[in-house]
Amino acid sequence: MKMIYESGTGEVVEKKSRFIANVFQVMNEEQAVSYINNMKKQYYDARHNCSAYVCGDHNEIQKFSDDGEPSGTAGKPIMDIIISQEIHNCLIVVTRYFGGTLLGTGGLIRAYQAASKEGLENAKIVEVIDGIMALIDIDYNHVGKVQYICADMGINIYKSEYAENVHMEVLMEKDIYMEFSHKLTESFSGNVNISETFDQKFCKSTENEIILMKNCE
Numbered sequence: 001m002k003m004i005y006e007s008g009t010g011e012v013v014e015k016k017s018r019f020i021a022n023v024f025q026v027m028n029e030e031q032a033v034s035y036i037n038n039m040k041k042q043y044y045d046a047r048h049n050c051s052a053y054v055c056g057d058h059n060e061i062q063k064f065s066d067d068g069e070p071s072g073t074a075g076k077p078i079m080d081i082i083i084s085q086e087i088h089n090c091l092i093v094v095t096r097y098f099g100g101t102l103l104g105t106g107g108l109i110r111a112y113q114a115a116s117k118e119g120l121e122n123a124k125i126v127e128v129i130d131g132i133m134a135l136i137d138i139d140y141n142h143v144g145k146v147q148y149i150c151a152d153m154g155i156n157i158y159k160s161e162y163a164e165n166v167h168m169e170v171l172m173e174k175d176i177y178m179e180f181s182h183k184l185t186e187s188f189s190g191n192v193n194i195s196e197t198f199d200q201k202f203c204k205s206t207e208n209e210i211i212l213m214k215n216c217e
Contacts, residue, residue: 001057001086001088001127001128002085002086002087002088002125002126002127002128003025003087003088003089003090003125003126003128003203003216004023004024004025004087004089004090004123004124004125004126005025005123005124005125005126005203005205005211005216006123006124007022007023007024007025007123008022008023008119008120008121008122008123008124009021009022009023009119009122010023010115010116010117010118010119010120010121010122011115011118012111012114012115012118013099014099014103014107014110014111014114015099015101015103015107016099016100016101017096017097017098017099017100017101017103017111018095018096018097018099019094019095019096019111019112019114019115020043020094020095020096020097020115021092021093021094021095021115021116021118021119021120022035022039022092022093022094022095022119023090023091023092023116023119023120023122023123024090024091024092024093025089025090025091026053026055026089026090026091027055027089028055029053029055029061029063032051032053032055032063032091035091035093036049036051036065036091036093039051039093039095043095045097046095046096046097047068047096047097047098048066048067048068048069048074048095048096048098049067049093049094049095049096050064050065050066050067050069050074050075050078050093050094050095050096050112051064051065051067051075051078051091051092051093051094052064052065052075052076052078052079052082052091052092053082053090053091053092054079054082054083054087054088054089054090055088055089056088056089057088059083059088062079062083064076064078064079069096069108070105070108072105072109073105073108073109073112074094074096074108074109074112077108077109077112077113077116078092078094078112078113078116080113081113081116081117081120082116085120087120087125092116092119092120094112094115094116094119096111096112124205124206125205125206126203126204126205126206126211126216127203127204128201128202128203128204128213128216129173129174129201129202129203129204130173130174130199130200130201130202131171131172131173131174131199131200131201131202131210132171132172132173132174132177132197132198132199132200133158133169133170133171133197133198133200134169134170134172134177134180134181134194134196134197135167135168135169135194135195135196135197136167136168136169136170136184136192136193136194136195137165137166137167137168137192137193137195138165138166138168138188138192138193139165139166139191140162140165140166142166142188142191142192143160143166145187145188146168146184146192149180149183149184149187150170153172153176153179153180153183154172154208154210155170155171155172155176155180155210156170156171156172156209156210156211157169157170158170158171158212171200171202171210171212172210173202173204173210174199177197181194200212200213201213203216
């Protein structure tokens with residue numbers, strides 16, 4: 001499942017009409033409606049503020065608005081972009097400043113979809129994955145080696161506490177945990193302790209950054 005981690009904006013110009021897309025993460029309808037109202041206030045002088053949003057793990061809620069554009073030329077095309085890119089809990093509002101030239105049905109659809117794509121490209125999108133949080137206790141002399149292994153395998157060191165030993169919380173995709181555990185055991189001849197592991201839902205960015213699910217919402 002993919003979702004918005006950081007909002008994004010995009011703009012296209014078609015025959016002097018400006019189409020400005022704003023992309024948001026929304027977890028419920030109330031939040032979506034609030035963002036839409038805020039966009040209408042921000043762009044109060046625009047001709048149209050068209051929108052589409054989906055909410056729920058299975059897109060149970062899907063709503064869109066043409067906001068005065070000809071039926072089917074704005075809200076539904078925006079929704080089609082969200083669905084085609086398989087993004088959940090997402091709102092896109094596309095504001096149009098009319099440039100004086102009618103675009104026709106096909107032109108409007110293309111412009112609203114192009115702006116929506118541009119907005120999504122400028123947003124930060126993450127994928128929800130099955131992961132493991134592992135708690136590691138190591139000697140101070142081994143910290144550098146563990147950091148190297150984590151960096152090499154794309155594992156996120158979420159937290160480090162320095163006491164008698166070093167306690168690390170590391171986040172990784174579930175399917176690499178066994179390889180990681182084997183590497184630690186092999187590298188330190190058993191002189192490293194993975195005290196606990198927890199199944200987690202994580203968010204993975206396009207830069208392969210692992211983020212706690214609670215920080216994605």
